[in-house]
Amino acid sequence: MRQSTYLVPTLREAPAEAEAVSHKLMLRAGFIRQVAAGIYTYLPLGWRVLRKVETIVREEMDRAGAQEILMPAMQPAELWQESGRYQVYGPELIRLQDRHEREFALGPTHEEVVTTLVRNEVRSYRKLPMNLYQIQTKFRDERRPRFGLLRGREFLMKDAYSFDGDWEGLDKTYWSMYDAYSRIFTRCGLNFRPVEADAGAIGGEGGTHEFMALADIGEDTIATCTNCDYAANLEKAESGPGKQEYREVTVGEHEKFHTPAIRTIDQLTEAFGIDPKQLIKTLIYNVDGQPVAVLVRGDHEVNEIKVKNFLGAENVELADAETTQKVTGATVGFAGPVGLSVPILVDREVAAMPFGIVGANEQDHHIKNVRPGHDFSVEKTGDFRNVIEGDTCPRCEGTLKFYRGIEVGHVFKLGTKYSEKLGAKYLDQNGKEQVMIMGCYGIGVSRVLSAIVEQNHDDNGIIWPLSVAPFHVHLIPVSAKDETQMKLAEELYERLRSNGVEVLLDDRDERPGVKFKDSDLTGIPIRVTIGKGAADGRVEYKERRHNEQLDLALEEALTRIV
Numbered sequence: 001m002r003q004s005t006y007l008v009p010t011l012r013e014a015p016a017e018a019e020a021v022s023h024k025l026m027l028r029a030g031f032i033r034q035v036a037a038g039i040y041t042y043l044p045l046g047w048r049v050l051r052k053v054e055t056i057v058r059e060e061m062d063r064a065g066a067q068e069i070l071m072p073a074m075q076p077a078e079l080w081q082e083s084g085r086y087q088v089y090g091p092e093l094i095r096l097q098d099r100h101e102r103e104f105a106l107g108p109t110h111e112e113v114v115t116t117l118v119r120n121e122v123r124s125y126r127k128l129p130m131n132l133y134q135i136q137t138k139f140r141d142e143r144r145p146r147f148g149l150l151r152g153r154e155f156l157m158k159d160a161y162s163f164d165g166d167w168e169g170l171d172k173t174y175w176s177m178y179d180a181y182s183r184i185f186t187r188c189g190l191n192f193r194p195v196e197a198d199a200g201a202i203g204g205e206g207g208t209h210e211f212m213a214l215a216d217i218g219e220d221t222i223a224t225c226t227n228c229d230y231a232a233n234l235e236k237a238e239s240g241p242g243k244q245e246y247r248e249v250t251v252g253e254h255e256k257f258h259t260p261a262i263r264t265i266d267q268l269t270e271a272f273g274i275d276p277k278q279l280i281k282t283l284i285y286n287v288d289g290q291p292v293a294v295l296v297r298g299d300h301e302v303n304e305i306k307v308k309n310f311l312g313a314e315n316v317e318l319a320d321a322e323t324t325q326k327v328t329g330a331t332v333g334f335a336g337p338v339g340l341s342v343p344i345l346v347d348r349e350v351a352a353m354p355f356g357i358v359g360a361n362e363q364d365h366h367i368k369n370v371r372p373g374h375d376f377s378v379e380k381t382g383d384f385r386n387v388i389e390g391d392t393c394p395r396c397e398g399t400l401k402f403y404r405g406i407e408v409g410h411v412f413k414l415g416t417k418y419s420e421k422l423g424a425k426y427l428d429q430n431g432k433e434q435v436m437i438m439g440c441y442g443i444g445v446s447r448v449l450s451a452i453v454e455q456n457h458d459d460n461g462i463i464w465p466l467s468v469a470p471f472h473v474h475l476i477p478v479s480a481k482d483e484t485q486m487k488l489a490e491e492l493y494e495r496l497r498s499n500g501v502e503v504l505l506d507d508r509d510e511r512p513g514v515k516f517k518d519s520d521l522t523g524i525p526i527r528v529t530i531g532k533g534a535a536d537g538r539v540e541y542k543e544r545r546h547n548e549q550l551d552l553a554l555e556e557a558l559t560r561i562v
């Protein structure tokens with residue numbers, strides 16, 4: 001490919017709204033462009049990487065015996081009504097009507113469609129087990145689309161659905177998917193950990209693991225043991241004698257809260273439907289979806305650690321009364337052991353926004369809300385009492401360490417949840433009707449791109465692992481006007497390409513500095529520069545990941561690459 005006519009619009013500066021490194025770099029390097037919040041166009045380089053990841057996923061799914069299909073994004077509401085999810089899925093489901101006012105949804109996931117397909121087409125045990133997958137665009141109206149491809153509203157997912165005759169069969173399929181996922185993420189060059197996950201909203205009766213790419217920007221916190229292989233999402237982590245309780249609290253489907261000037265724990269409990277014993281921490285978001293306060297009950301110091309780990313941000317701090325007053329103008333008090341409430345500043349600027357404050361009871365401490373009447377919604381609450389960094393592992397004597405992770409994949413034993421509701425049954429060897437046992441397995445294909453960039457970059461740009469790089473070699477004649485250089489470049493270009501090497505030839509009439517900067521930014525793993533040495537048939541060879549640059553004869557350079 002010749003860069004002079006190729007669409008790689010690099011930027012010196014990232015747009016201000018990009019927070020995550022991967023988001024900034026993919027914008028700056030000309031891989032993606034935002035069309036609307038959480039909705040992106042992939043430019044040629046981004047699309048090439050996406051297809052590489054897709055290919056790895058496809059190869060490993062095929063190798064594991066799964067069959068590729070393609071289901072529609074647009075799904076009739078009846079299917080969702082049949083499974084019972086139409087009412088409960090909430091505002092993440094994008095709903096629409098056709099011209100006849102029939103209701104549809106844009107698929108955030110495909111259990112309904114695939115289970116119906118199998119119900120209609122598969123009747124005999126002879127066809128089982130069956131594992132169907134697709135690589136397809138998903139739609140989720142995320143409350144907080146952010147970090148570029150990490151949390152989109154339209155994104156590419158690989159989703160697979162398995163149908164087995166019995167639970168032993170499911171177990172086998174499940175672990176074969178687990179192995180396939182490990183191979184996929186290894187081939188993508190990711191540093192990842194499979195962790196025990198929480199069943200959460202999907203429901204289901206079996207086990208579930210998430211594949212976490214380790215990165216500070218990750219929205220999940222995982223606890224791992226320094227001694228054994230125990231690893232769990234903190235949503236699920238157990239420690240000591242008490243098992244964690246965790247649940248996602250959706251207040252009237254994220255309906256906005258009107259908070260009065262003062263809320264007591266009891267008032268909050270009533271309003272949020274939370275057992276006070278569980279009110280260890282409640283994240284409060286403002287209307288823009290920024291966490292602005294965390295309500296904590298219990299010991300002050302311990303909770304600071306927990307909250308930091310929960311939010312995974314250095315910029316989180318427990319606000320003491322003085323700071324809070326300074327930032328917000330509020331008068332704040334702290335109460336005793338039962339109902340201690342602590343406002344948390346999530347970044348001082350954000351903290352300047354109003355937050356709600358809770359006390360054990362109103363009389364104890366005359367707490368005033370800063371600006372009463374603001375809208376809050378509550379997203380998560382959980383009991384993290386028993387898990388703090390340094391705690392003893394629930395499986396051995398080791399100590400727990402915390403990491404932040406990006407959920408790039410999820411394997412899930414569904415059991416009969418959907419097959420029962422939608423009637424996916426088969427006749428066993430004795431001609432007896434049985435309900436199929438299902439599993440589902442997702443990979444955030446587009447999210448993987450962000451995860452790779454989060455883990456593979458430096459100050460100058462992206463450093464793509466060879467397996468997913470948009471091109472293998474960036475070929476740079478220093479001067480496009482120099483005939484000798486261009487002739488050698490063209491020769492090398494052809495020879496590399498005829499050997500199956502993917503080459504981007506920077507034939508632009510640009511200053512060398514600009515070319516090298518762009519080259520570092522786009523992160524193509526091997527750079528071959530053709531400069532003054534061209535007259536002697538010599539080129540410069542450099543790998544993006546390393547600093548050293550080699551002066552080589554053309555043939556030497558070729559043998560290194562091909």
Ligand code: ATP
Pocket residue numbers: 109140142149150151152153155156157407408409410442443444445446447
């Ligand atoms: P999350 O916890 O990040 O919201 P999820 O648990 O809702 O993800 P799943 O339903 O398990 O997601 O979907 C399978 C995979 O799809 C996830 O493991 C993740 O990699 C990817 N994914 C989910 N939501 C998004 C999104 N909004 N943008 C990009 N990828 C996503």
Ligand code: MG
Pocket residue numbers: none
């Ligand atoms: Mg989600």
Ligand code: MG
Pocket residue numbers: 407
């Ligand atoms: Mg999740």
Ligand code: MG
Pocket residue numbers: 407410
């Ligand atoms: Mg998940």
